[in-house]
Amino acid sequence: MRMKEMARRSGVHERSLRYYEQQGLLSPERLPSGYREYSEADLETVRRIRCLLTAGLSTAVIAQVLPCIRDDDGRLAPTCPNLVGQLRTERERMTREIDALRTSRSLLDTVLDAAPRDVLSRAG
DNA sequence: TTTCTTACA
DNA sequence: TGTAAGTA
Secondary structure, three states: OOOHHHHHOOOOOHHHHHHHHHOOOOOOEEEOOOOOOOOHHHHHHHHHEEEEEOOOOOOOHHHHHHHEEEOOOOOOEEEOOOHHHHHHHHHHHHHHHHHHHHHHHHHHHHHHOOOOOOHHHOOO
């Protein structure tokens, strides 16, 4: 299938599909015209990519993860031992980000708590 | 008409 | 990420 159908079937914008390819996540065939020709396997790959992006992984990490993952009726499972370690590392990174955001929110709360009543009454 | 690449905001 | 230009 070509770009338009792939975008429709996968629910991913054409722009994003080209971006995934640019990042090495996808490599559809090329027609003599230069047009991309996507396979059903590519469609599955895109579904996995979306799943992994939702899991908060970067495209760089996903590029490494994709060849090392199995798909049990829609549920992704790692098939390489080293991948498990890498995913744990990603999880730790997320935890640090969450902690950083908690700190930011706490500081913001402090600022908001300092707002005078007259200002609060006129605020949205 | 559709898709391509490249480039800029 | 969205969009526009200029092609094949």
